Amino acid sequence: TRVAQPLAQPGSSGAQAADASLLARAGLPPTTTPYDNYKFAPIREAEVSRAMTRRYFNDMDEFAESDVVIVGAGSAGLACAYELGKVAPHLKVALMEQSVAPGGGAWLGGQLFSAMVVRKPAHLMLDELEVPYEDEGHYVVVRHAALLTSTLMSHVLKNPNVKLFNATAVEDLIIKPDVQLGGARRVAGVVTNWSLVAQAHGTQSCMDPNVIEAGVVVSACGHDGPFGATSVKRLARLGMVPGGEVPGMGALDMEVAEGAIVGGTREVVPGMVLCGMELAEVDGSPRMGPTFGAMIVSGRRAAHVALAVLEK
Numbered sequence: 001t002r003v004a005q006p007l008a009q010p011g012s013s014g015a016q017a018a019d020a021s022l023l024a025r026a027g028l029p030p031t032t033t034p035y036d037n038y039k040f041a042p043i044r045e046a047e048v049s050r051a052m053t054r055r056y057f058n059d060m061d062e063f064a065e066s067d068v069v070i071v072g073a074g075s076a077g078l079a080c081a082y083e084l085g086k087v088a089p090h091l092k093v094a095l096m097e098q099s100v101a102p103g104g105g106a107w108l109g110g111q112l113f114s115a116m117v118v119r120k121p122a123h124l125m126l127d128e129l130e131v132p133y134e135d136e137g138h139y140v141v142v143r144h145a146a147l148l149t150s151t152l153m154s155h156v157l158k159n160p161n162v163k164l165f166n167a168t169a170v171e172d173l174i175i176k177p178d179v180q181l182g183g184a185r186r187v188a189g190v191v192t193n194w195s196l197v198a199q200a201h202g203t204q205s206c207m208d209p210n211v212i213e214a215g216v217v218v219s220a221c222g223h224d225g226p227f228g229a230t231s232v233k234r235l236a237r238l239g240m241v242p243g244g245e246v247p248g249m250g251a252l253d254m255e256v257a258e259g260a261i262v263g264g265t266r267e268v269v270p271g272m273v274l275c276g277m278e279l280a281e282v283d284g285s286p287r288m289g290p291t292f293g294a295m296i297v298s299g300r301r302a303a304h305v306a307l308a309v310l311e312k
């Protein structure tokens with residue numbers, strides 16, 4: 001039986017005393033916890049360095065050709081990675097996140113509030129993840145948005161075929177003419193840079209990027225803002241946005257917005273699937289504000305759209 005260890009109490013002989021009383025209360029035999037003379041196994045500094053860098057550079061080598069590149073690890077991008085892990089765990093998925101911390105806006109429910117609202121039936125994902133919620137009839141409330149996000153992330157990152165490149169920004173797209181499409185252009189991968197490098201382009205003369213080839217790119221960068229809608233903005237500059245212009249997301253209408261995002265999740269140009277709020281930029285559909293069901297369902301749908309693209 002494992003018993004949670006309480007913090008050492010002031011005036012006691014540290015964790016040992018606290019543990020002893022806890023074990024007694026739990027009706028378990030006393031034991032000693034060796035915190036006072038705690039001894040770590042030996043290590044050398046170079047070993048630590050190599051343990052990290054070897055894996056990172058092996059991953060860069062391995063994922064230079066990925067089946068799926070997901071741009072943005074917010075709620076939509078994570079839901080896409082989760083679904084891919086479920087239905088096609090053998091695929092190599094590179095998850096690109098410009099922030100150190102993945103999760104995007106999903107650490108909070110809205111403004112700076114901890115609770116997150118999920119409209120039914122998107123709450124079925126919470127059942128699947130065993131994330132508890134309060135049922136309010138047409139919607140559910142997760143007490144801590146962070147619990148949903150961290151649970152989703154833990155599922156995603158346990159898949160050995162997923163590599164999260166955090167603090168890595170997608171700066172551009174690889175676009176190539178495709179013979180199968182009669183020479184029409186398709187998205188064939190992404191151009192990346194460590195985010196700190198990407199932020200310093202204005203101060204250095206030459207900091208060239210890296211590249212990842214992909215069978216399909218799923219962009220989930222969120223709506224326009226300092227970091228959002230990267231892929232949509234680039235497609236627009238290249239004259240590849242369907243309809244020729246980016247209307248930008250519409251004003252808030254919760255009732256309409258979520259259905260529009262899920263319904264619109266698709267391959268917007270050959271080789272690129274859009275999901276989550278980035279899609280509203282192209283479709284001009286309304287924003288939904290702080291309700292997250294559509295992000296989850298759109299991300300999951302994007303996984304299936306991406307699989308269909310790979311199978312073409």
Ligand code: AHZ
Nearest residue numbers: 072074075076098104105169170221222230276277287289
């Ligand atoms: O850091 C961004 C965030 O984690 C990341 N990202 C953006 N540009 C990137 C780039 N390279 C790598 N060039 C990039 N990563 O993408 C993630 C987007 O997450 P998000 O939470 O902003 O978007 P989402 O579509 O998953 O969820 C949107 C949540 C919103 S916004 C909204 C409203 O404003 O009304 N309502 C909801 C539910």
